[in-house]
Amino acid sequence: MKLLNVQLGDRSYPIYIGQNLLSDSQLMSQHVTGTQVMVVTNTVVAPLYLEQVLQSLESAGKNVDVVTLPDGESYKNLETLNIIFDQLLSKKHGRDTSIIALGGGVIGDMAGFAASCYQRGVEFIQIPTTVLSQVDSSVGGKTAVNHPLGKNMIGAFYQPQAVVIDIDCLATLPQREFAAGMAEVIKYGIIWDNEFYQWLIKHRTEIQSLSSEHLIQMIERCCAIKADVVAQDEKEHGVRALLNLGHTFGHAIESEQGYGKWLHGEAVAAGTVIAAKTALTMNRITPSEFDSIKDIFSRYSLPIVKPADMSTEQFMEHMAIDKKVLAGKLRFILPQGIGHADVVSGIDNSTLSDAIENH
Ligand SMILES: NC(=O)c1ccc[n+]([C@@H]2O[C@H](COP(=O)([O-])OP(=O)(O)OC[C@H]3O[C@@H](n4cnc5c(N)ncnc54)[C@H](O)[C@@H]3O)[C@@H](O)[C@H]2O)c1
Ligand SMILES: [Zn+2]
Structure with a gap:
């Protein structure tokens, strides 16, 4: 134990x-x-x-x-x-x-x-x-x-x-729920720990076949990162916000589709790809890092594109509601390479809409 x-x-x-x-x-x-x-x-x-x-x-x-x-x-x-x-x-x-x-x-x-x-x-x-x-x-x-x-x-x-x-x-967890949870696991690698991210790529087969040794190691690493983040910032005034990578776009997908149609983790996976595309346009990640992010989600059976029928306007509408609820503080979490992320505000609409449309 x-x-x-x-x-x-x-x-x-x-x-x-x-x-x-x-x-x-x-x-x-x-x-x-x-x-x-x-x-x-x-x-x-x-x-x-x-x-x-x-x-x-x-x-x-x-x-x-x-x-x-x-x-x-x-x-x-x-x-x-x-x-x-x-x-x-x-x-x-x-x-x-x-x-x-x-x-x-x-x-x-x-x-x-x-x-x-x-x-x-x-x-x-x-x-x-x-x-x-x-x-x-x-x-x-x-x-x-x-x-x-x-x-x-x-x-x-x-x-x-x-x-x-x-x-x-x-x-006993249904496969789709298992995959959805993996979106949050991959998130920790992208925002915090490149070595863990590489480990997730290397040991995917063992993880997906529920090897106890690998599951324990994986969950331990995620909990250690979360514990570290929470110890630094319990009430989310700073670094804890990084845990929301992909969540602003993801919440838009969840609420547009109606809760339950897309699982939270599935929406976070597609949302993270949109955040990664934004980061690519802003030269925060390389094209090969962008491809790697898409690849890891899809190998873990997660969606990497937004719902086909969801328009940029619909994303923007949901994000505007989020912004109102958050007292005008709509910020995006963007990766900087793999293993680091920052809170970024003031991204221009054209960069956002390009990321939403072409990711
Ligand atoms: N508090 C936080 O910091 C935080 C962070 C992330 C998400 N959340 C919340 O977590 C919720 C999503 O959690 P979730 O993904 O665990 O969803 P969930 O609790 O709905 O569980 C998913 C499904 O799996 C079933 N289930 C649970 N354990 C099972 C098992 N061992 N075997 C078979 N079936 C099992 C559940 O009954 C449910 O049908 C959301 O409401 C979200 O807002 C909270
Ligand atoms: Zn989440």
């Missing part, structure tokens, strides 16, 4: 990465200080992994309740959040209860937000079960639900007590 630490002073916490961790009663109960636990999961994950988690907690003497939510991004809202509060209150969970998120990023974001507000904040543990949640959303303390007028608009920064990453969970 690998152990990393997110360094945030008295809110620092461990990330465990390994195999067969859900059945490790000692590990699973170690960060639960009280005796009450509420496991938050969904109808897809519960039949797969809930039993192991319950056994581990109960054999350590914990009193465990479970709330099983409907599956999907479309349920990541205040109404579903209220189901969690209803259960916590009706089962009489006190201030010393612990909430455990068992599922992908949707469950992690909702359970985390519930933990941040229930009785003004209770302990919270993340057990992420998708690639995306294991490498990205479970680390760093961003929690939120969606509002009809915007994604992740209602939320809080709230760090967990611990993150337990069991790579065995990835065996």
